Amino acid sequence: xxxxxxxxxxxxxxxxxxxxxxxxxxxxxxxxxxxxxxxxxxxxxxxxxxxxxxxxxxxxxxxxxxxxxxxxxxxxxxxxxxxxxxxxxxxxxxx
Amino acid sequence: xxxxxxxxxxxxxxxxxxxxxxxxxxxxxxxxxxxxxxxxxxxxxxxxxxxxxxxxxxxxxxxxxxxxxxxxxxxxxxxxxxxxxxxxxxxxxxxxxxxxxxxxxxxxxxxxxxxxxxxxxxxxxxxxxxxxxxxxxxxxxxxxxxxxxxxxxxxxxxxxxxxxxxxxxxxxxxxxxxxxxxxxxxxxxxxxxxxxxxxxxxxxxxxxxxxxxxxxxxxxxxxxxxxxxxxxxxxxxxxxxxxxxxxxxxxxxxxxxxxxxxxxxxxxxxxxxxxxxxxxxxxxxxxxxxxxxxxxxxxxxxxxxxxxxxxxxxxxxxxxxxxxxxxxxxxxxxxxxxxxxxxxxxxxxxxxxxxxxxxxxxxxxxxxxxxxxxxxxxxxxxxxxxxxxxxxxxxxxxxxxxxxxxxxxxxxxxxxxxxxxxxxx
Numbered sequence: 001x002x003x004x005x006x007x008x009x010x011x012x013x014x015x016x017x018x019x020x021x022x023x024x025x026x027x028x029x030x031x032x033x034x035x036x037x038x039x040x041x042x043x044x045x046x047x048x049x050x051x052x053x054x055x056x057x058x059x060x061x062x063x064x065x066x067x068x069x070x071x072x073x074x075x076x077x078x079x080x081x082x083x084x085x086x087x088x089x090x091x092x093x094x095x
Numbered sequence: 096x097x098x099x100x101x102x103x104x105x106x107x108x109x110x111x112x113x114x115x116x117x118x119x120x121x122x123x124x125x126x127x128x129x130x131x132x133x134x135x136x137x138x139x140x141x142x143x144x145x146x147x148x149x150x151x152x153x154x155x156x157x158x159x160x161x162x163x164x165x166x167x168x169x170x171x172x173x174x175x176x177x178x179x180x181x182x183x184x185x186x187x188x189x190x191x192x193x194x195x196x197x198x199x200x201x202x203x204x205x206x207x208x209x210x211x212x213x214x215x216x217x218x219x220x221x222x223x224x225x226x227x228x229x230x231x232x233x234x235x236x237x238x239x240x241x242x243x244x245x246x247x248x249x250x251x252x253x254x255x256x257x258x259x260x261x262x263x264x265x266x267x268x269x270x271x272x273x274x275x276x277x278x279x280x281x282x283x284x285x286x287x288x289x290x291x292x293x294x295x296x297x298x299x300x301x302x303x304x305x306x307x308x309x310x311x312x313x314x315x316x317x318x319x320x321x322x323x324x325x326x327x328x329x330x331x332x333x334x335x336x337x338x339x340x341x342x343x344x345x346x347x348x349x350x351x352x353x354x355x356x357x358x359x360x361x362x363x364x365x366x367x368x369x370x371x372x373x374x375x376x377x378x379x380x381x382x383x384x385x386x387x388x389x390x391x392x393x394x395x396x397x398x399x400x401x402x403x404x405x406x407x408x409x410x411x412x413x414x415x416x417x418x419x420x421x422x423x424x425x426x427x428x429x430x431x432x433x434x435x436x437x438x439x440x441x442x443x444x445x446x447x448x449x450x451x452x453x454x455x456x457x458x459x460x461x462x463x464x465x466x467x468x469x470x471x472x473x474x475x476x477x478x479x480x481x482x483x484x485x486x487x488x489x490x491x492x493x494x495x496x497x498x499x500x501x502x503x504x505x506x507x508x509x510x511x512x513x514x515x516x517x518x519x520x
Binding site for chain 2: 016017019020021023024025027028031042043044048049050052053054055056057058059060061062063064065067075076079080081082
């Protein structure tokens with residue numbers, strides 16, 4: 001069951017296996033990002049109120065650090081969202 | 096949209112599934128049962144990724160039976176927002192809001208990790224211990240990554256096993272409990288032979304990984320992302336290079352929904368009687384919400400709650416001795432792995448304590464109470480609604496968070512608008 005799903009993360013097309021969470025897909029996309037764009041890696045999902053880069057913390061839908069914009073809807077918890085074909089994800093990394 | 100259920104269960108982890116199974120099986124006249132869960136797949140944390148895929152055959156059996164039961168509905172990706180009136184909850188999924196009415200409500204909301212602030216803990220690459228395990232089960236890339244697993248409790252070993260299985264290079268396990276405490280806990284495992292077997296199997300899987308007892312992480316360092324951690328060990332500091340730090344100081348019951356419903360809370364856990372009933376009529380609680388005790392306790396509590404909710408007290412009673420035995424295990428767990436004093440001293444003046452609002456330790460330590468901190472610094476007023484910093488400030492400053500505010504989870508305005516005017520509270 002090695003089905004692949006292709007989605008867009010911060011404008012880049014990324015393929016992941018079925019069952020992968022959006023949080024994981026973001027980290028996977030970062031790992032394949034060509035240097036030197038890797039100022040921030042390790043799966044950054046959002047920018048904090050004082051501008052710090054943040055990545056998932058609790059992994060289980062509690063801490064809200066992993067929230068991203070999915071298909072135009074803001075504040076979606078990427079750790080509790082499975083990747084779907086054609087999904088458009090925007091993180092706070094580029095903002 | 097309003098739907099009605101005889102028994103509504105919040106949480107599709109081990110306790111919730113056991114409750115649903117007991118209730119579904121116990122009834123001659125089929126009651127309508129629903130399970131809602133905020134994750135995309137059932138199983139909770141312990142059976143994350145779906146009960147059908149677990150090695151634990153109890154998970155597979157429960158799920159198979161529930162899938163076959165025609166009177167059980169399952170709503171994944173659904174979060175409770177608030178109680179709209181007695182016997183009614185407003186919930187939302189990715190698309191819409193719904194009102195769910197019930198005769199009996201079983202809370203099986205599980206636990207979260209105690210995450211304590213230390214310099215660098217906000218860096219990308221620093222996660223909870225169970226946190227990284229959960230992320231990895233969702234496909235988070237850990238293969239070839241150097242991981243330090245730190246904090247406290249047997250969970251650290253389970254996390255190490257999961258990560259190693261997925262190709263991570265676990266460079267150290269850092270346990271804050273002291274060696275004598277660990278030895279006495281290990282001796283106590285004889286009282287629960289299945290746990291002793293598990294421990295031995297884990298030990299074999301983790302052979303070769305450095306295990307530092309009586310040690311803890313003091314600092315995480317890196318530019319833009321984690322690069323190394325410093326640990327305190329035997330009076331000396333030790334630096335370890337790593338890509339991820341998975342650090343958690345044990346588990347705490349999720350009690351927000353119970354509190355919003357008015358249930359009594361004792362020592363951080365939902366207070367229940369022998370039948371798993373809370374102080375509120377028609378509201379029961381099972382699993383980690385009543386106090387952290389692991390999957391075996393959650394399963395038996397779930398079974399009792401499911402039987403109680405379907406008026407089968409006699410059958411429920413048969414499970415009391417098993418529950419008592421796992422409660423003993425839970426008590427030994429809590430005693431052995433209580434977080435040590437020194438952890439209160441890790442936060443530096445500029446260490447962020449409230450991650451949602453970026454409130455620093457030096458702004459908070461001057462405050463007399465949680466309420467005052469909220470008013471003056473916005474601590475606890477971000478999207479996590481104090482779920483992370485509330486536990487940290489309890490540990491650091493002894494503050495008790497006050498009443499929960501509804502909606503208990505961040506809600507879309509559209510979900511609130513669906514409320515009919517006469518139902519406004």
